[in-house]
Amino acid sequence: MRWGLVAIVLSCWTCRSAQASAQEERRVLAALTRAPSSEALLQRYAELALPCDGRASKAKASELLRRMARANVDWGRRIVLHAALAEALLSRHTQSVAKLALSVQRQDVESADCARQIAALAIRDEQLALATDALVLASEALPQDAAIRGELARLWLARGRTDRALPLLAERFTLTTELAARRELAYALAADGRAEEALSLLAPAREACQQDAGCALTAARNALEGERLDEALRYLEARLASEPRDLDALFALGDVHTRGRRLEQAREVYRRILAVRPESVRAQQALQALAP
Numbered sequence: 456m457r458w459g460l461v462a463i464v465l466s467c468w469t470c471r472s473a474q475a476s477a478q479e480e481r482r483v484l485a486a487l488t489r490a491p492s493s494e495a496l497l498q499r500y501a502e503l504a505l506p507c508d509g510r511a512s513k514a515k516a517s518e519l520l521r522r523m524a525r526a527n528v529d530w531g532r533r534i535v536l537h538a539a540l541a542e543a544l545l546s547r548h549t550q551s552v553a554k555l556a557l558s559v560q561r562q563d564v565e566s567a568d569c570a571r572q573i574a575a576l577a578i579r580d581e582q583l584a585l586a587t588d589a590l591v592l593a594s595e596a597l598p599q600d601a602a603i604r605g606e607l608a609r610l611w612l613a614r615g616r617t618d619r620a621l622p623l624l625a626e627r628f629t630l631t632t633e634l635a636a637r638r639e640l641a642y643a644l645a646a647d648g649r650a651e652e653a654l655s656l657l658a659p660a661r662e663a664c665q666q667d668a669g670c671a672l673t674a675a676r677n678a679l680e681g682e683r684l685d686e687a688l689r690y691l692e693a694r695l696a697s698e699p700r701d702l703d704a705l706f707a708l709g710d711v712h713t714r715g716r717r718l719e720q721a722r723e724v725y726r727r728i729l730a731v732r733p734e735s736v737r738a739q740q741a742l743q744a745l746a747p
Contacts, residue, residue, distance in 0.1 A: 476503055492526045494534065501537035505544075507569040516541035532558045536569045543573040548585040551577075552592070559592045567596040567603065574606070583614055601630035605639065617647045634670060675707050684715045700731050709741060718745055 480503040487496050500522070504515040520541050523534070530538070535558035542551035551573050559566045570593035577586035590607040597603055608623035624640040637656050645653035671694040678687035688711050694704045705728050712721035722745050728738040 480504055487522060491522065492528055494526070494528050494531070497522060497526055497528075498531075498534050498537075501534060505537050505541060507536065507540055507565065507572055511540065511544055513544050516544035520545070532560065533565070536566060540569050540572060543576040546576075546580050548573070548577045548580065548582045552585050552588045555589060555592055559596045561596060561598065563596045567593045567600065570596060571603070571606070574610075578610075583610060586610060587614070599630060601627045601633070601636065604630065605636065608639070608643070612643065612646075617643060621647060672703055672707065675704070675711075679707065679711060679714070682714070684711055687711050702728060702731060702735075705731075706737070709738075713741075713745070718747075721745055 480500065483496055483500045483503065487493065487500060490496060497519075501519055505511040505519055519537060523530075523538060535554055539551045539554035539558065542548070542554060555566075555570055555573060559570065570589045574586040574589035574593070577583070577589060587607070587610050590603065590610060594600070594603050594607055604623050604627035608620040608627065611617075611620035611623065621640075621643050624636070624643050628636045628640045630636075641653040641656040644650075644656070671690045675687045675690035675694070678684070678690065687707070691704050691708045691711065694701060695708065698704065705724055709721050709724040709728070712718070712724060722742060725738045725742040725745070728735055729742070732738070
């Protein structure tokens, strides 16, 4: 009851905040009608109508660009960011990246956020080259950001440019201790024909993965899809040793034993599941299908 009341209060507060923003947006638009060349008013309208977080609409992007063209003022860096995002929302990615390039500054989180949003819009429209350009600008704005390095590397890989992706993945690997950074670098090395280097990176990654719930399950499922049943079994046994009631891991283990024709072991796994969750229809059906 208490948490329900908190949720209602937060919901009401969010609703009032949205209404207040909408009211201010209307007031700013009315003021712009009287003073269309006011850079301060245009900046505030851009902040309200076109935030750099993906929530803007095409209609508001079009309105902002129309008012900016009418004002014809000397734009500052932040207003250019909003203009770049507006162009991207209208699928004018060439103009978007050109405007973005004018506003990017080093160690600038706002520029990087807008660049990533523009890249996402370009990817949606299958304009990978322009998405790459936007992420290059994001990486210039935040050169020590490992996440941006990873996004840009994955985009290069999607474009078949392992040669461009590898240096970025190597840089990312030096910037973060995340297991994903190690794995992605290893896979790129393998794709580049450098299998021994890839294996040297994957060995400690595999050991760490066995202790990570999400990683171990994902690795087990990938191994299962590739019919590498022994490998999948190792991951699942490591996971269940620490979390014996993990239903996702138990179902995956049942699949491993079933595919390996170890039917009695599979039946025992589904009995374990039913001991934890007696109402599981999936486990009941699996046990019936495996009946001797």
